[in-house]
Amino acid sequence: MFSAIYSYALSHHLLRPPFALWLALTLTIAIPATSHAQETVQDTVEAVVPEWPDDSLGRRTPRGTVVGFIRAVADEDYTKAALYLNLNTPEGTIKDGAATAQALQRLLDQRSKTLPRSWISDTPEGDLEDDLPPDKERVGTAEVANETFDLLLEKTQGPAGGPIWLVASETISKVPLQIEAPKTAVVESVLPEYLTETRWGGVPAGHWLAMLLIAVIAYLIAWGITASLTFVINYIWRKTKDEPTYGFIRAFSLPVRLYLAALILVVMSQRLGISFVVRQRFSEFTIIVGLVAVILLLWRLVDAITNFSQRRLVQKNNMSGISIVLFLRRGAKIALLVFGIIFILDTLGFDVTTGLAALGIGGIALALGAQKTVENFVGSVTLIADQPIRVGDFCKVGDTTGTVEQIGMRSTRLRTTERTVVTIPNGDFSSQKIENFAHRDRFLFAPVLRLRYDTTPAQIQAVLRALRETLTAHPKIDKTSARVRLTEITSDALKVEVFSYVLTSDFNEQLEIKEGLLLSMMDAVNTKGKGFALPVQQLLVSQDGTGMGDAKEKRL
Structure with a gap:
């Protein structure tokens, strides 16, 4: 799937900043699922495909064919390189395979874009998830006479059985045998003779040194571009000096610089005639740099967003909200770091499926052991959300x-x-x-007064009027809710219920108001009536026939 996406981008010239950022982020998120799918396919293949003898040239898989061809042309062994080509083209069988291999090398040096080695399938069946037939594999694109075409591999039957992957005949038929390397290629014209004659890995040493120099120049150019853009934006848009705008612009500066440097490195290496062998080795490096740029951009955006949210929460004195923001920031950064490491290892060719399986099992065990922790975290989120x-x-x-x-x-x-x-x-x-x-916006004031039994009805009415006047005269009493009523005649007292609200939200103030009201009500009961009823116990003694008595208590 990765190779299909990358090849589509190459063939349609989509490797520009917006698309590439999306591509890197999409592939980062898709790594676990794709790795799992590839593992399933591999398990199935291993279960049903018989064991074939190893191919001496390593052509059992698409990746082995590409790597073997690169090694052969690096050693300038074009006779061996021809063994990686399907020379049976629709126009007829090509006799001079070595010349064809050399022509293909020149085409790849000048006008090609190939997939990184780790993105090429390393299974005998190839990538079954691309949009090609099962016996075809896309490994890049090339250009001849302003016409772009796919570099394809095709699966053939080996002499000893089993698949043999070769450069497809339809690709070979499009390679012009008379293509010549540029006579005035920049990298060849400026290199000293000893750097051209000295070869590292089958390539002139000057190409490796030139690639490193181009990387430094590309970064300096990218730095100049981003610095100029930042200066222009700050000059035109004055608001960039204030947070959070400045934080967001600063978050984009370094990631965009790294991505531009990687893009400029790829373009300059092609234009200056760097060997495709060197470019193939550096292709994984450029992809990793692009991924680091995307991860760094997301990392800085997380910081900018959380810093902005934290300042707003401090202004609102929401300390609990700050705790949530800090926790989410740490979680997002850990997730970015984990996905970044997984993608980098996969780009470098490491098998990450075993590690992902271990992480999955460990995650399940951790989740089971941390149920209370998760429950408490959800509870804290609920407290923050509902407040x-x-x-x-x-x-x-x-x-x-x-x-x-x-x-x-x-x-x-x-x-x-x-x-x-x-x-x-x-x-x-x-x-x-x-x-x-x-x-609480107000306090309830609802005492129950107990009057003596010997209080007359006239005195009760006088007490009720005095109590009502006490309530209505106070400025802090809600007049609409205030009421005083004789509600019950009990066995030992006459109950008068007072109900009202004290219009204050301060606890100490309501205590002061309550104290004054109770003192006024005590005075009204004592002056207008007979006072408060007190609990009284009456002891009744009766004699039975034996002279023994029973004692009974009665509350008055």
Whole structure:
């Protein structure tokens, strides 16, 4: 699948910054699923395909064919390189395979874009998820006479059985035998003679040194471009000096610089005539640089977004929200780091399926062992989202009453009235009944007065009028809810219920108002009536026939 996407990008000239960023990010996310799919296909193949003898040229897989051809042309052994070509073209069998291999090398040196080695399938069946027939494999693109075509491999039957992958005959038929390398290629014209004659890995040493020099120049050019763009943006748009705009621009500067450097390196190496053998070796490096640029961009955007959110939460004094933001930032960075390492290892050719399986099993075990931790985290998210409490609120949670001191990722701490600290896990906290006294807009004032039995009806009415006047005269009493009524005649008193709301949200102020009202009501009951009823016990003694008595108590 990776090779199909990359080849499509090459053939349609889509390797520009926007598309490449999307491509790298998409492939990063798709790595686990694709690796798992490839592992399944490999297991199936291994289960049904018989064992063939090893091919001495390593042509059993598409990757082996590409690597073998590169080694052969690097050694200038074109007779051996011809063994990696399907010379039976539609026009007829090509007799001079060595000349054809040399012509293909010149074409690849001048006008080609090939997949990185690790992106080429290393299974005998090839990549079964691309849009090609099962016996075809795309490994790059080339250009002849302003016409771009795919570089294809095709699967053939080996003499000893089993598949043999060769450069497809339809690709060979498009390679012009008379193509010549540029006589004035820049890299050849500026290199000293000893760097041209000295060969490293079958390639002139000057090509390797020139590639390193081009990488440095590409980075300097990219730095100049990004610095100029940043200066122009800052000059035109004054708002860039303020946060968060400055933070977002700074987040883009270095990643864009790295990506531009990788893009310039690829383009300059092709234009200056660097051997495709060297470019093939550096292709994985450029992809890794592009991936690092994308990861770095996302990393910096996470920092910019979280810093902006953190400042807003500080302004709102939402300390619990800051804890959530910091936790999410750490989680996002760990995820970016893990995906980046997986993609880099896969690009370098390492088998990451075993590691992913181990991570999956370890993740399941960790999830089972951290159920309470996850529950507490979900509880903290619920507390932040619903905000039933905030730091500084006086509340009652279950049987615990106190002031909220901290809402953390795992637990919430309350300072009780006895000055002790109670820590409640957020999972339990969010599932209990929470009574928040801090949001109370008024206080209920509803005492029950007990009058004596010998209070006359006229005195009761006088007491009721005095109590009502006391309530209505107070400026802090809600007039619409205030009422005083004789509600019940009990066995030992006459009950008068007072109901009203004190218009204040301050606890100490309502205590002061309540105290004044109670004193006024005591005075009204004592002056207008007979006073308050007190609990009285009466002892009744009776004699039975034996002279023994039973004692009974009666409350008056």
